[in-house]
Amino acid sequence: MFGYILEESIIQFPKVLTSVEISKRLSISYKSARLLKQRIQVFSSHQVEKLRRIYYDDLKETFKDVTLPKVEDGKDIKKHLGKKLYRKIPHTDTAVLYSASQRSNQFRKRFRHGGLTASIYQSDSVGGRQIGTLVSTIATQNGCVFFDSIPDQKANTLGPLIRKTVPYESPLFSDEGYPWLYGIYKKHRAINHQAHSKDKRYKLARNRWSKLSVHNQVAEGNQRLLKSAFSAYCYIKPRYSTLYLNELSFIKSIQAVGMDTLVTAQRKGVVPNVSKIYNLTYNFK
Structure with a gap:
């Protein structure tokens, strides 16, 4: 049963297999289907860290001798690197799933948090509980993608x-929400989505989405895929969001990397082939 459900999950991607669908396909009880779904999620959580290691080593080997033109030079990065290298550049962004509306806050405004975190937390006057899920995305064009559940957008959270x-x-590549990356990654480039137009007739610039081939549309595209996939679930509590995100990350990444690459890396000792008890990254309440 496990192998069949895993294969169907990969084939049906980006559509996800819910516990109800597993129950109907295998003619088993919902409780058994839910346990099988959890096994898939735990298995994916183990493997996604191995895929992350393979992804890290591949980027390190690919870009070890690559340099980018200075921002002041105004040169196009895609023309400088070429299409093959350009497509391997990782993009990062954040998104919100299941945001908390004013109705869930008993029509009280959220005044403590700002930005995306204002959409996932209730007001302190009604408990301040986390309702939605904040997701960090790191993705490569037609390659691996890693979704991580995070409590906020601080450097101490996103940095590790x-x-x-x-x-x-x-x-x-990222947007202007990662200003602290400039002091860490010398090859970091950001796109300003709020850039104003030099023409007085318009408020915003046309190149606010992509400038000199710098954009984060790969991450944004994967976030759209994530939201479409999660629409199959009614609601997911933040404490369980990591398991669901790891499942989707594994299925998407294994299609790009291939199961043979993962097995070969385990046999060569590039990544450990030891299963560990999976712990949530953050203690969501």
């Missing part, structure tokens, strides 16, 4: 995730 996924030698 980016550090263990993207080596210092690799370029990294």
Whole structure:
């Protein structure tokens, strides 16, 4: 049963297999289907860290001798690197799943948090509990993607995730929400989505989405895929979000890397082939 459900999950991607669908396909009880779904999620959580290590080593080897033109030079990065290298550049961004509306806050405004975190937490006057899920995305065009559940967008939270996924030698594209990356990644480039137009007739610039081939649309595209996939679930509590995100990350990444690459890396000792009890990254309440 496990192998069949795993294969169907990979074939049906980006559509996800819910516990109800597993129950109907295998003609088993919902409780048994739920346990099988959990086994898939735990298995994916083990494997996604191995895929992250393979992804890290591949980026380090690919970009170890690659340099980017200076921002002041105004040169196009895609023309400088070529299409093959350009497509391997990782992109990062954050998104919100299951945001908390004012109705869930008893029509009280959220005044403590700002930005995306204002959409996932209730007001302190009604408990301040986390309702939605904040997701960090690191993705490569037609390649691996890693979704991580995070409590906020602080550097101390996002920094370790980016550090263990993207080596210092690799370029990294993002938006203006990561100003602290400039002092860590020398090849980091950001796109300003709020850039104003030089023409007085318009408020925003046309190149606010992509400028000199710098953009984070790969991460945004994967976030759209994530939201479409999670629409099959009614609601997911933040404490379980890591398991669901790891499942989707594994299925998407294994299609790009291939199961043979993962097995070969385990046999050669590149990644450990030891299963560990999976712990949630953060203690969500």
